[in-house]
Amino acid sequence: MSTTAPAGTAAPPQQPPSTTPAAPRRRRSLTRGGGLFVLPFLVLFALFLVWPVVQGLWMSLTDASLSLRDTEFVGFANYTEAFGDPDVWSSLGNTVFFTVISCVPLVLVALAMALLVHSGLAGQWVWRLAYFAPYLLPVTVVTLIWTWLYQPDIGLGNQLLTSLGMEPVGWLSDESVAMWSVAALTVWWTVGFNFLLYLAALQSLPVTYDEAAALDGAGAWRRLWSVTLPQLRHTTVLVAMLQVLASLKVFDQIYILTKGGPNGSTRPILEYVYDVGFTGYRLGYASAVSYIFFAIVIVVSVMQLRLFRQEG
Amino acid sequence: MNSAPPARGLPGAWDPDRPPGIGRRGLLRYGTASAAALLAAGPLTGCASPARAGEASALKVWDLFQGGDGMLMDEMIAAVSRGAEGFDVDRTILDWGPSYYTKLAMSAAGGRASDVAVLHLSRLAGYAPGGLLDPLDLDLLAEFGVGEKDFAPAVWKRAQHRDTVYAIPLDVHPFIVFYDKDAADEAGLLDPSGHLAPMGSPEAFLDAGKKLAEVTGKSGVLFGHVTDTAQSWRQFAALYAQTGASFTLPDGGPPKIDIDAAVKVVTFMKQLFDGRTNPNNLDYNGAMAAFMDGRGGMIMAGEWELPTFRKSGIEHLGAAPFPQVFERPAVYADSHSFVLPHQDHPDLARRREAHRYIAEIVKQSLTWASAGHIPAYLPVQAGPEYAKLDPQSSYAAAGEIAVLDPPNWFAGAGGNFQNRMCQPLQSALLGNTSAEKAVRQMVREADTLLRRPNPVA
Numbered sequence: 077m078s079t080t081a082p083a084g085t086a087a088p089p090q091q092p093p094s095t096t097p098a099a100p101r102r103r104r105s106l107t108r109g110g111g112l113f114v115l116p117f118l119v120l121f122a123l124f125l126v127w128p129v130v131q132g133l134w135m136s137l138t139d140a141s142l143s144l145r146d147t148e149f150v151g152f153a154n155y156t157e158a159f160g161d162p163d164v165w166s167s168l169g170n171t172v173f174f175t176v177i178s179c180v181p182l183v184l185v186a187l188a189m190a191l192l193v194h195s196g197l198a199g200q201w202v203w204r205l206a207y208f209a210p211y212l213l214p215v216t217v218v219t220l221i222w223t224w225l226y227q228p229d230i231g232l233g234n235q236l237l238t239s240l241g242m243e244p245v246g247w248l249s250d251e252s253v254a255m256w257s258v259a260a261l262t263v264w265w266t267v268g269f270n271f272l273l274y275l276a277a278l279q280s281l282p283v284t285y286d287e288a289a290a291l292d293g294a295g296a297w298r299r300l301w302s303v304t305l306p307q308l309r310h311t312t313v314l315v316a317m318l319q320v321l322a323s324l325k326v327f328d329q330i331y332i333l334t335k336g337g338p339n340g341s342t343r344p345i346l347e348y349v350y351d352v353g354f355t356g357y358r359l360g361y362a363s364a365v366s367y368i369f370f371a372i373v374i375v376v377s378v379m380q381l382r383l384f385r386q387e388g
Numbered sequence: 389m390n391s392a393p394p395a396r397g398l399p400g401a402w403d404p405d406r407p408p409g410i411g412r413r414g415l416l417r418y419g420t421a422s423a424a425a426l427l428a429a430g431p432l433t434g435c436a437s438p439a440r441a442g443e444a445s446a447l448k449v450w451d452l453f454q455g456g457d458g459m460l461m462d463e464m465i466a467a468v469s470r471g472a473e474g475f476d477v478d479r480t481i482l483d484w485g486p487s488y489y490t491k492l493a494m495s496a497a498g499g500r501a502s503d504v505a506v507l508h509l510s511r512l513a514g515y516a517p518g519g520l521l522d523p524l525d526l527d528l529l530a531e532f533g534v535g536e537k538d539f540a541p542a543v544w545k546r547a548q549h550r551d552t553v554y555a556i557p558l559d560v561h562p563f564i565v566f567y568d569k570d571a572a573d574e575a576g577l578l579d580p581s582g583h584l585a586p587m588g589s590p591e592a593f594l595d596a597g598k599k600l601a602e603v604t605g606k607s608g609v610l611f612g613h614v615t616d617t618a619q620s621w622r623q624f625a626a627l628y629a630q631t632g633a634s635f636t637l638p639d640g641g642p643p644k645i646d647i648d649a650a651v652k653v654v655t656f657m658k659q660l661f662d663g664r665t666n667p668n669n670l671d672y673n674g675a676m677a678a679f680m681d682g683r684g685g686m687i688m689a690g691e692w693e694l695p696t697f698r699k700s701g702i703e704h705l706g707a708a709p710f711p712q713v714f715e716r717p718a719v720y721a722d723s724h725s726f727v728l729p730h731q732d733h734p735d736l737a738r739r740r741e742a743h744r745y746i747a748e749i750v751k752q753s754l755t756w757a758s759a760g761h762i763p764a765y766l767p768v769q770a771g772p773e774y775a776k777l778d779p780q781s782s783y784a785a786a787g788e789i790a791v792l793d794p795p796n797w798f799a800g801a802g803g804n805f806q807n808r809m810c811q812p813l814q815s816a817l818l819g820n821t822s823a824e825k826a827v828r829q830m831v832r833e834a835d836t837l838l839r840r841p842n843p844v845a
Contacts, residue, residue, distance in 0.1 A: 356843070
């Protein structure tokens, strides 16, 4: 998802003037030739996305489980149970908390990195590679690396702290620290992608504005605040939206790193769904919880869209 | 369709306006046709081949053994596949963990499961009551020379649900202690025969930790539990069972647990891992690495780590059942066992083969024991060959005092229950909460799980 979005925004927004008269012909060709090309995707989309979504909705109204007994329709009982389930709320809270503490640095750090690289440092490719390389690593590799860094006894993190005369930290075992550790890992791992988006945007900015401002005597900070950043607004909107959605669906790194511990302090809602559905076999209930989360994601997305539109 | 186009001679010959050779369209047409011909031919030749025919009758076996265990299982399967009576086994290895049990349940719920599968005995209560397993035919097994008398009563009892046998145990794999014989010797912890002397009391164990720490210059007893979803529970369960108290999980709750005994156990665990003589903040890999580096004299771990420790080059590696410090001996354990996942339309001949396979493979468990597991099949365990295995035979007694998870659908290996029990225990060991609070939370967590509707009943 995240890879297709930038391509869409990079396309020039202006329509060629010939669109209006050519419209009927284009539509016809789409239904004949284009439709065939889209068909395989549509079939797969319907089969593996639309149908499961519909079936999941139905399942959330039943007591479906992984056993041989008959499934019964239970109406909204699963939803009622979910709203009263403290684990749903705590894991939802964890997801939101993670989203907040990861999205802010993921946008700001990416911007800072892109500005630094764009400022014309020598050896550009080294910086680009260094910033983007972690993004290429698979999640298992990233978490394995960081598990050792966070190792309480022999990990680099605590070695550094103790060598500076500070107390070691329970990176993954202290309830108040663990989620921050997960966020730090996530920023290190994924910030490269946002960095790349920002860098691409910076490189496509017309230099004339900047030059004009410089001629008018604007300093570097002034030009950054008043010329560069306003022009990056669309990229920031895009990055922020993608990031919020990506952070809301956090699961894999946490599952490998902490399994939701200590004391459920890093368990995101999706892990709770996984626990209930796959290790707990309660498919109906798990579906209900995921539908509640689905609704929340939609609400957040719509709100975000509205917010950015108003500003624009 | 698959024969016509290639037979037509030169492509393009039937269109005089076209230059000779294969054009773009021609290439597409002929390419598609030949691909279709190949696809169509595939299954036909497949049917004719004897290899394919043999595969159809091969016994389908699912297990979760990877790495060293996986290779040993291969060896055992090879052993039972030899000769005229040999089996034709189609083995599927799945990743161990919660996902294995999800897949097993799904295949059984679909009614087209494998002929034989491996299941931790602690998970039986989540499978047998829901009809996900088919019962074993004891008469058939007896015909192949395997029966109740061949297994320790503690394990045999857990292989049943409502007096029906659903599993045949392959091994017992207890949570034990490994120790460096040299360090233990220097600390004065060995008996005259060179084995770890009994501890007998919490104080003795605490003292042993101190002495070992003095010898190694670093730590005494190592235990990796941070972010682990089973380790703390294994340790707690072993020590709790030693108090003689029982922990049961009746459907609907509340859990029956002796709070005083549980608090006593957690208090002792906190004392033992106080962060000075024995570090309290190690994760699994950290503890393993520390032991192999000689930074601790003893480690609490599963016997399945034996091959890893062997490879690490520890010169004099000792192993012993989990030390008894409370009233009675008990060790936490689980057991890999063979089950018949539910099939809607079982073939009687295949079922018979499945029983014969299970019987034959448990008789091979001496091979299995080389990885550290205690053979559940007593004739092998009592045999002279097993007695020669060191240090395996030194903890064989653990099988008789094995304590498994309290039976309920959510308990057992890879289940939610162990993870939920580990969380408060971890907090207690790290000093973030008191023993009383940790136990209260454990009871609350168990109660929450019990109050949920049972999805497999």
